Amino acid sequence: MDLKLPPSEEYGLIFEEPKAFLTPANLNRVNHGFMLTVTAAPSYYVQRVHSALSSRSDFDGIEWALSTIESFSSDPCFISYFYATSDIQLLYDLLADEKIERHVQLLSGS
Numbered sequence: 001m002d003l004k005l006p007p008s009e010e011y012g013l014i015f016e017e018p019k020a021f022l023t024p025a026n027l028n029r030v031n032h033g034f035m036l037t038v039t040a041a042p043s044y045y046v047q048r049v050h051s052a053l054s055s056r057s058d059f060d061g062i063e064w065a066l067s068t069i070e071s072f073s074s075d076p077c078f079i080s081y082f083y084a085t086s087d088i089q090l091l092y093d094l095l096a097d098e099k100i101e102r103h104v105q106l107l108s109g110s
Helices: 024-029 042-054 059-071 076-085 089-096 098-108
Strands: 011-015 037-040
Antiparallel strands (some): 011 037
């Protein structure tokens, strides 16, 4: 079956709940009739998260990145890619960024 996906890209399969990439370590979670979703590879997600966290002016991108980290927070595959190719310091810097704090306060009406 040809999915008509661009050949130059890398792809992965994910479980929806809890959100996790299919790996040899969790292959036992696949049962007959189980649904998996074709998506970008974990390295692509981490690259986009890293870019979004590095850009302090795109608040929608930062929100997407934090939501993605939260969604995949229990997935060892995603976390290992994040630690290998991104920088946890980005999250600490985000917490300390006053511009982000002011934006959150404006959104919450405080």
